[in-house]
Amino acid sequence: MFDRQVEKTIGRYGGKILSSPGFYAALKQKHHRHSDVGTHSLHVAQTGVRMHLLLEKAGISTDARSIVIGALCHDLGMLETDRKYHSNRECCRRHPIDSAKAAQQLIGTLDEKTKDAILHHMFPATKTPPASAEGFIVSIADKYVSVKDLLRSLPFRQA
Ligand SMILES: [Fe+2]
Ligand SMILES: [Fe+2]
Numbered sequence: 001m002f003d004r005q006v007e008k009t010i011g012r013y014g015g016k017i018l019s020s021p022g023f024y025a026a027l028k029q030k031h032h033r034h035s036d037v038g039t040h041s042l043h044v045a046q047t048g049v050r051m052h053l054l055l056e057k058a059g060i061s062t063d064a065r066s067i068v069i070g071a072l073c074h075d076l077g078m079l080e081t082d083r084k085y086h087s088n089r090e091c092c093r094r095h096p097i098d099s100a101k102a103a104q105q106l107i108g109t110l111d112e113k114t115k116d117a118i119l120h121h122m123f124p125a126t127k128t129p130p131a132s133a134e135g136f137i138v139s140i141a142d143k144y145v146s147v148k149d150l151l152r153s154l155p156f157r158q159a
Pocket of ligand 1: 074075121122
């Protein structure tokens, strides 16, 4: 659904991120055993923009730019995870902060909604919930894509 609109929106707001060396490195970084950080982040952006368009149809306006940038950057802090974090708990708590720093390096100062989407995407695994609709959209899209990747990798999906 919305395929062309989704790709256009991601290209408009995320083109610079997608063509950056940082995102290229993300395509090489394994993620959740079943994907890589780059592909996972692109899928989160696609899901997030679909949610944005569905909400728009329902008369609810959200900021597509924050959703795209937030989704594409939300896990960029996970690059070189093994070197940086000593446990899953530390990774869970710290990678959103490192992702926000990586996003800032890529595109400059982040607006509040984009920062919120990146910093709080791990909720409820971390304490603070997102404070914006865009933050909730990225967080929910992240979980949806993670569950989808997991189910795809399991044998019972054939049933
Ligand atoms: Fe994450
Ligand atoms: Fe993620």
